[in-house]
Amino acid sequence: MNRLAAEGERQTPSLVARWRRGVAHAFRFVLDVALPPLCPSCRAPLGDGQGLCAACWAKLSFIEPPYCARLGIPFVYDPGPGLLSMEAIANPPSYDRARAAVRYDDVARALVHRFKYSDHLELAPMLGQWMARAGRELTREADALVPVPLHWRRLWARRFNQSAALALAVSRSTGVPVLGETLRRVRATPQQVGLDKSGRAQNVQGAFRVPPERKPDVAGRRLILIDDVLTSGATVEACARALLRAGAAHVDVLVFARVVAGARATI
Numbered sequence: 001m002n003r004l005a006a007e008g009e010r011q012t013p014s015l016v017a018r019w020r021r022g023v024a025h026a027f028r029f030v031l032d033v034a035l036p037p038l039c040p041s042c043r044a045p046l047g048d049g050q051g052l053c054a055a056c057w058a059k060l061s062f063i064e065p066p067y068c069a070r071l072g073i074p075f076v077y078d079p080g081p082g083l084l085s086m087e088a089i090a091n092p093p094s095y096d097r098a099r100a101a102v103r104y105d106d107v108a109r110a111l112v113h114r115f116k117y118s119d120h121l122e123l124a125p126m127l128g129q130w131m132a133r134a135g136r137e138l139t140r141e142a143d144a145l146v147p148v149p150l151h152w153r154r155l156w157a158r159r160f161n162q163s164a165a166l167a168l169a170v171s172r173s174t175g176v177p178v179l180g181e182t183l184r185r186v187r188a189t190p191q192q193v194g195l196d197k198s199g200r201a202q203n204v205q206g207a208f209r210v211p212p213e214r215k216p217d218v219a220g221r222r223l224i225l226i227d228d229v230l231t232s233g234a235t236v237e238a239c240a241r242a243l244l245r246a247g248a249a250h251v252d253v254l255v256f257a258r259v260v261a262g263a264r265a266t267i
Contacts, residue, residue, distance in 0.1 A: 005048065038155060040123055041110040051126060052107070061103040063134065063258070071233075072099045074260060093233060095225065095240040095251045099138060100258035101130035104229055108257040112228055116162045126257045128169020135254040139174040142252070143221040147178065148239055149208070151185040167226040176224070182214045183239060208239050210246035219247035230258040 037046040039053035046053060052060065066078040068085035070092065075085075102108045115123040132139065147163035155161055167178045188206040210218060223243055225236050230253065240251040 001143070003028045007195045012049055015122050015263055027242055038115050039205055040120060041107045043100075047118045055109075056107050061105050061106070063103060063260075064098050064132070068232070072097065072258065075104075075150045092242065094244060095236065095253050097138060098230060098236070098253040098255070098258070099135045100135040100230060100255045101127070104257040104259045112257060116228060117261055119159070121160065121165055122172055124165040124169045125172070128166050129173050131166060131226075131237045131254055132170050132173035135170070135174075135252075138224050138252045138254055139170070139176050141250075142176050142224045144177050144179045144217075145171055145224050145226050146183050146218075146239075146243065147180070148225060148235060150226040151187070163227050165226060169220060170226060170254065177224070179217055182217045183208055183242060192218045206238075208242040210242055213242075220249050222250045223252070225251060225253045228257070 038044065039046055039056055041052055041056040044055070051057070054156065061259045063074050065074065066075045067073055068075070068088050069082050070084050070088035073085045073087065075083075095214060103110075111127065114120045114256060115127065120206075145167045147161060147165070147167040156196045164180065164254065171178050185207055186209045211263070225239050225243075227236060236253045236255075240253070243251050
């Protein structure tokens with residue numbers, strides 16, 4: 001009798017799980033019929049497809065070699081392996097390498113804004129896969145991923161941390177674990193929008209810290225900072241310094257999009 005009861009208890013969660021999956025599939029089917037999928041960039045109907053429409057896909061600018069070995073800034077021509085950009089030589093960052101999946105152009109901006117400000121968390125797997133592809137050389141050597149944290153007040157208002165969602169997506173693609181709550185934003189800072197490079201750096205100075213009890217998590221380890229967009233680099237620079245002060249051996253940076261040359265875009 002006890003054995004039968006135990007078997008029943010083991011079967012019940014499976015039946016409940018199958019029922020829930022069935023309801024979820026049915027709900028998604030109804031939504032797909034009533035609301036056909038739209039391109040997350042331009043909102044054009046996708047038909048039976050997923051991802052981006054053909055027009056937006058053609059406009060999306062993936063960052064491929066050749067690029068600066070340190071900052072990942074794309075070069076117009078191939079100057080040879082290991083060459084650094086003038087920016088990397090004149091103002092080398094605290095982190096080792098930075099890589100981005102795409103340029104921050106109109107399509108990338110639309111994707112980031114829809115993901116970040118409109119609660120479209122379903123975009124995270126797609127963006128994360130592109131990031132994992134761009135950061136292959138980083139993730140092969142990494143011990144853990146560290147999302148750029150939000151201050152608790154901004155996290156409460158936004159309800160999720162876009163960098164943490166991207167870190168989880170990259171982790172699923174690469175198998176590199178995520179260190180959550182290891183790096184913390186200890187000071188609420190105004191948004192970086194509208195600030196120049198020096199203003200951005202000053203805005204985030206001293207804003208990040210690794211708590212004493214979490215220092216063993218980073219000591220001697222190779223870490224990758226995860227964020228959505230790299231503009232001036234002030235935020236990831238401040239985060240990298242905090243991790244290195246806590247004893248990290250190496251810090252790299254992996255983002256979905258980066259601003260490349262020209263005017264700094266509004267983020």
